[in-house]
Amino acid sequence: MKKTIGLLLFPGFQIVDLAAVTVFEVANAMPGGPYYEMHMLSEHGGPVASSSGVAVMTQPFSAPGFDTIMVAGSMELIQASAPFVDFLRDASRASRRTASICTGAFLLAEAGLLEGRRVTTHWALARELQRRYPKTRVEEDRIFIEHDHVWSSAGMTACIDLSLALVEADYGVELAREVARKMVVYHRRTGGQSQFSALLELEPKSDRIQTALTYAKRNLRKALSVDELADAASLSRRQFSRAFRLETGQSPAKAVETLRVEAARNMIEEGNHAIDVVAREVGFDDPERMRRAFLRAYGVPPQAVKRAARAAA
Structure with a gap:
């Protein structure tokens, strides 16, 4: 049975975060697939413009019922609407796991989903996340973190590492390794690896x-x-x-x-x-x-x- 993934988008989201979707797309083409069913979601549905100006077609929020709910990030911190935060909170509670990419961690925190949890985000904004939400446990030098069914990743291409880790958790290391090879990713960075090089x-x-x-x-x-x-x-x-x-x-x-x-x-x-x-x-x-x-x-x-x-x- 395919696992459903809902990716929450908002105006000004960072389009590189869609690389996370590519991981699941490539996994679906592997023997034994398809493994995932993707849904692009937004508050009102229809085309949602990224920060680059490229728009993505989305479905409007509906009754939550996803295996995994993910939140995209952005180049600049955004103020999410009350309906967005409410849906995120409800969808997280109804899902097996929740994940954020980059500054999407701020939206998880706004929805009250990070209190007492270890979390990471883009290194440039990690201290701001800790300042705004002092009950979180921000680790600024991590590629991704999983704590109590909530996953979070660093920025930009770290979304690939996060999605590969989700595939590995769902179907094993061999499938994740084959997906990485197909995507010409040198290797999947582990969660504990430094964001710096x-x-x-x-x-x-x-x-x-x-x-x-x-x-x-x-x-x-x-x-x-x-x-x-x-x-x-x-x-x-x-x-x-x-x-x-x-x-x-x-x-x-x-x-x-x-x-x-x-x-x-x-x-x-x-x-x-x-x-x-x-x-x-x-x-x-x-x-x-x-x-x-x-x-x-x-x-x-x-x-x-x-x-x-x-x-x-």
């Missing part, structure tokens, strides 16, 4: 420095000397060192440490690996060096990150 933070401006950083990220277990990185960038050692610092504001050694710390944190949060195994896998000579790097990056040792991940799980 060391490569984005470094923000190299040239292809050659980007190539060197990508090479480093793929070969963290290696020593990654400046000469090796310069070779990957097809530059002399002197040219590479000068260009690297100009473009990233860091030395190559510091940037490699940043990549290693990020990879180590992901391993710790996503698995049950021993600390010394993590240190070896990401290229630290020993756990003590990794501990010092964690203190510089996060202010806490790896063991504290591991305890926090266990507590969240």
Whole structure:
């Protein structure tokens, strides 16, 4: 029996959130499908314009009766109408689970659905969500969170990770993996993964420095000397060192440490690996060096990150 999903839209919604629908569409085309039935909903029905100006045809709100109710997000915070909030509240109570994308978490909170629950949203607005709704437990550096049948995700493309997680929860990891492969998604990010990326933070401006950083990220277990990185960038050692610092504001050694710390944190949060195994896998000579790097990056040792991940799980 197909699971029904109602996606609530409003004028000015962020159209990239429709990528969440694509996950369910692709799942339906897999062997054994269709698995889902999608309904685009709005307060009055008819075409609803996104923030980009592209409109989507919707059905008007009706008697709630969906397996999953989802709320889209927006580029700017919007003030939802009373009928919208009322329907969301009623639909959530009548559904097996509720989910928000990006700033849709604000609408869940307005409907009183987040009190005492762990929740995430776009990192740029996480603190505002906590300020407005102090009874929520906002975690600003998460891709998605599920707490007591309420799911929430970060912004933009995190809606894909959220929907893949919903598919996995419904039909298993193999189907979710096949959907991700069909969508040419490199992998489904786990909920605990950081919204931030060391490569984005470094923000190299040239292809050659980007190539060197990508090479480093793929070969963290290696020593990654400046000469090796310069070779990957097809530059002399002197040219590479000068260009690297100009473009990233860091030395190559510091940037490699940043990549290693990020990879180590992901391993710790996503698995049950021993600390010394993590240190070896990401290229630290020993756990003590990794501990010092964690203190510089996060202010806490790896063991504290591991305890926090266990507590969240």
